[in-house]
Amino acid sequence: MDFNKSHSLFEEALRYIPGGVNSPVRSGKAVGTMPIFVKSGKGCHITDVDGNRYVDYVCSWGPLILGHAPDCVLDALRETLPYGTSFGIPTMLEIEMAKKIVEMVPSVEKVRMVNSGTEAVMSAIRLARGYTGRSKVIKFDGCYHGHSDCLLVEAGSGIATLAIPGSPGVPENLVKDTISLPFNNLEAVKKVVQEIGNEVACIILEPVGGNMGVVPPEKGYLEGLRKICDDNGILLIFDEVMTGFRVSKGGAQELYGVYPDITCLGKVIGGGMPVGAYGGSREIMSSIAPEGNVYQAGTLSGNPLAMSAGLAQLKKLSEPGMYEKLEEKSAYLEKGIMNAAKKSGVEVCGNRVGSMGCVFFTRGPVKDFESAKKSDTEKYARFFRGMLEHGVYLAPSQFEAYFVSTAHEEKDLDKTIEAAEKVFKTL
Ligand SMILES: *Cc1c(COP(=O)(O)O)cnc(C)c1O
Numbered sequence: 001m002d003f004n005k006s007h008s009l010f011e012e013a014l015r016y017i018p019g020g021v022n023s024p025v026r027s028g029k030a031v032g033t034m035p036i037f038v039k040s041g042k043g044c045h046i047t048d049v050d051g052n053r054y055v056d057y058v059c060s061w062g063p064l065i066l067g068h069a070p071d072c073v074l075d076a077l078r079e080t081l082p083y084g085t086s087f088g089i090p091t092m093l094e095i096e097m098a099k100k101i102v103e104m105v106p107s108v109e110k111v112r113m114v115n116s117g118t119e120a121v122m123s124a125i126r127l128a129r130g131y132t133g134r135s136k137v138i139k140f141d142g143c144y145h146g147h148s149d150c151l152l153v154e155a156g157s158g159i160a161t162l163a164i165p166g167s168p169g170v171p172e173n174l175v176k177d178t179i180s181l182p183f184n185n186l187e188a189v190k191k192v193v194q195e196i197g198n199e200v201a202c203i204i205l206e207p208v209g210g211n212m213g214v215v216p217p218e219k220g221y222l223e224g225l226r227k228i229c230d231d232n233g234i235l236l237i238f239d240e241v242m243t244g245f246r247v248s249k250g251g252a253q254e255l256y257g258v259y260p261d262i263t264c265l266g267k268v269i270g271g272g273m274p275v276g277a278y279g280g281s282r283e284i285m286s287s288i289a290p291e292g293n294v295y296q297a298g299t300l301s302g303n304p305l306a307m308s309a310g311l312a313q314l315k316k317l318s319e320p321g322m323y324e325k326l327e328e329k330s331a332y333l334e335k336g337i338m339n340a341a342k343k344s345g346v347e348v349c350g351n352r353v354g355s356m357g358c359v360f361f362t363r364g365p366v367k368d369f370e371s372a373k374k375s376d377t378e379k380y381a382r383f384f385r386g387m388l389e390h391g392v393y394l395a396p397s398q399f400e401a402y403f404v405s406t407a408h409e410e411k412d413l414d415k416t417i418e419a420a421e422k423v424f425k426t427l
Pocket of ligand 1: 119147211241267
């Protein structure tokens with residue numbers, strides 16, 4: 001396989017774009033490669049500028065749950081486009097989107113659209129602080145909530161592999177109210193809340209960790225957090241930017257039957273367009289301007305093209321059998337890869353919830369950031385490069401999820417499993 005065009009484009013990109021990329025993990029630094037430059041995608045496949053074709057498990061980092069360029073999304077965009085690209089004036093599509101979200105996500109009664117997951121979480125934190133009149137925020141090591149200042153503490157994702165300690169440019173002042181605790185450890189939360197519970201505005205988490213690899217909540221963990229919040233006047237925020245419409249139709253809250261006060265959404269909700277959202281009960285959401293006085297705004301929020309693409313995807317996902325199909329495909333892939341690892345004598349730990357999963361190069365169990373970091377990232381890098389050579393595109397970092405879409409067919413999954421078996425043997 002040759003990557004000449006990609007590599008020369010990367011050289012050029014480096015001259016004009018910091019690190020040659022518009023988001024750090026894409027650079028391939030963590031797996032010792034240069035990025036491929038993609039030309040097109042259809043279904044579960046992407047084709048790069050050198051003409052190499054891959055089965056894609058990044059799926060734009062989660063949004064493309066129906067695969068690349070699904071007809072329903074392209075049709076919706078074609079239908080909306082001639083009317084104009086942006087107004088900054090209400091459109092019907094925004095009501096339709098809000099209704100759809102309220103219908104699908106159990107704890108959401110009212111919702112505000114924004115333009116990214118980062119923005120959704122940043123706004124949800126402000127809302128929690130405004131609503132409670134408290135300032136402290138409890139988050140968890142390895143949970144990533146976008147790149148806003150106060151949440152860039154022990155934050156997983158790109159930060160996990162790029163060794164940026166928090167980040168320069170984030171003043172101590174802005175993180176002094178952020179407390180980061182180990183994931184899946186209720187005792188640690190109880191201890192802090194016992195001391196300063198009345199200063200804590202919210203507890204925020206990814207209900208299934210997806211930015212330290214994939215780490216499911218242990219039995220009783222989400223319930224325990226819900227109770228701590230209820231007992232102490234603290235708001236519970238689920239950052240479902242990754243898990244929303246992914247691990248089930250109604251997200252992790254529906255899957256586990258634990259309901260947060262505020263839900264953050266992104267990724268799948270936009271059908272590949274830049275979209276985020278945050279929502280909750282009518283009472284809490286009524287604190288937001290202009291109904292209330294917690295300010296939050298956006299020039300392009302509720303953008304008609306983004307709304308129509310997202311809506312088309314959500315409607316498709318609401319059809320019967322979609323999540324059963326995703327589960328079946330994902331379980332098949334996981335089983336195949338775990339078998340391949342066993343046959344080759346490579347020690348791995350597979351974690352998966354629905355169509356998001358991760359193969360950690362460690363014996364496991366992986367239940368928090370600490371245990372995730374025991375992974376042999378050098379070995380993952382070799383695995384990534386080997387799979388790439390076999391036409392399978394995985395996330396260029398150990399601490400990211402693989403995503404299965406409805407467009408992954410059995411032959412694609414088989415190809416992936418066969419490739420994995422060959423590559424495992426070379427590790
Ligand atoms: C991706 C992600 C974000 C950030 O979303 P952006 O659209 O990249 O700003 C926030 N939280 C979680 C859980 C995510 O997976």
